[in-house]
Amino acid sequence: MNHSTSFNDSKSNHLLHSLSSQRSLASVPSLNSHSQLLNPSTTSHTCLTTLKPHTNSYTSSLTLSPKFLFTASSDREIKSWDLTLFHSQQPTTNNMVLVAGKGAVKSIVVHSDKLFSAHQDRKIRVWKITQQKYTRLATLPTLGDRVSKMLVPKNHVRIRRHKKCTWVHHVDAVSCLALSKDGTLLYSVSWDRTIKIWRTKDFTCLESVRDAHDDAINAVAVSYDGHVYTGSADKRIRVWKKREGEKKHSLVDTLEKHNSGINALALSNDGSVLYSGACDRSILVSEKGENGKLLVVGALRGHTKSILCLAVVLDLVCSGSEDKTIRIWRGTVEKVYSCLAVLEGHKGPIKSLTAVVEHCDHPSEGSFIVYSGSLDCDIKVWHVFLPSF
Incomplete structure (x- = not known):
């Protein structure tokens, strides 16, 4: 299988900057206007604290559990932060730290007491989380998977002219992970242009979709109904589904509306709306039509560089950009979006985001906590308050 050349972090950053000037999508109508930025008196935000977990590396991925914020870095480190300490201004205590693999940790996801991490060294690692430590449960593909597939010639695929390996291996950086909503399946995508599906019960690789895209895959998202969305440097979003009675996923839809590489995907809570961010500076909003196909209804504009x-x-919807800002968006049933806030304070591009609702005493009020990781090596914790939630 031919695959794109692996980029190290410095090359990736150079490529990112070269794409940041690409023009926005003039052919797609805007769902927002600059006048829709709400008056500061109706919404407010503040930076609660700034974490400095690293000095020479950036935070590449963030994820939340009920009690912890987990951060992954470009220098192989995964760290947990006790959420109860952020408001007490003591977030640097009681941290658990592990160092694993070679190169950057590209993506992390959590389910129950397990943390899954994707690495630049082409592997996925599984950790059991306790209050005191991380315990490694497996490295994917597992030894059992590798041995069982190695003995059968049809399980071998060509990765270079004179080299083969079994189909359970990723052969380039694993760029992103996503879990099925019930946590039974783990989806991984890679710069090797493949999608792999793993069973989380025993960590077996169930399926590999070869040549899923024409270039490196950067993002994956999974809906409640089992649709799998992938975004690639080939400018395409592809939709995959295992139809009833079939054993493998097949391609059911392709979107080709972005005019540059896609960096990020996110689904609405009910899975009916897909948000995609790319180097063309726009966030496309796509809705599922009556036939199940995605229809692009418009774009969110405001960032001046790559999403x-x-x-x-x-x-x-929270968006982080190479322009060093975070924007908070909200849509209406009329498909009109307002930019509620622009969070400024980072000194470098925003590489990772996660957010959670904060419970309030008054149901008419909304309060959210947004966590952002930047190439400036800082993590910021933001409180966003919406009085008309």
Whole structure:
């Protein structure tokens, strides 16, 4: 299998900057206007604290559990932060830290007491989380998977002219992970242009979709109904589904509306809306039509450089950009979006985002916590307050 050449972090950053000037999508109508930025008196935000977990590396991925914020870095490190300490201004205590693999940790996801991490060294690692430590449960593909597939010639695929390996291996950096909504399946995508599906019960690789895209795959998202969305440097979003009675996923839809590489995908809570961010500076909003196909209804504009990450919490969309800002968006049933806030304070591009709703005493009020990781090596914790939630 031919695959794109692996980029190290410095080359990736150079490529990112070369794409940042690409023109926005003039052919797609805007769902927002600059006049829709709400008056500061109706919404407010503040930076609660700034974490400095690293000095020479950036935070490449963020994810939340009920009690912890987990951060992954470009220098192989995964760290947990006790969420109860952020408001007490003591977030640097009681941290658990592990170092694994070679190169950057590209993506992390959590389900129950397990943390899954994707690495630049082409592997996926599985960790059991306790209050005191991480315990490694497996490295994917597992030894059992490798040995069982190695003995059967049809399980071998060509990766270079004179080299083969079994189909359970990723052969380039694993760029992103996503879990099925019940946590029974793990989906991984890679710069090797493949999608792999793993059973989380025993970590077996169930399926590999070869040549899923024409270039490196950067993002994956999974809906409640089993649709799998992938975004690639080939400018395409592809939709995959295992139809009833079939054993493998097949391609059911392709979107080709972005005019540059896609960096991030996020789904609305009910799975009916897909948000995609790319180097063309726009966030496309796509809705599922009556035939199940995605229809692009418009774009969110406001960032001046590449969109690098997205996060959804309730009806809010958070976007992080190479322009060093975070924007918070909310849509209406009329498909009109307002930019509720622009979070400024980072000194570098925003590489990772996650968010969670904060419970309030008054049901008419909305309060959210947004976590952002930047190439400036800082993590910021933001409180966003919406009085008319």
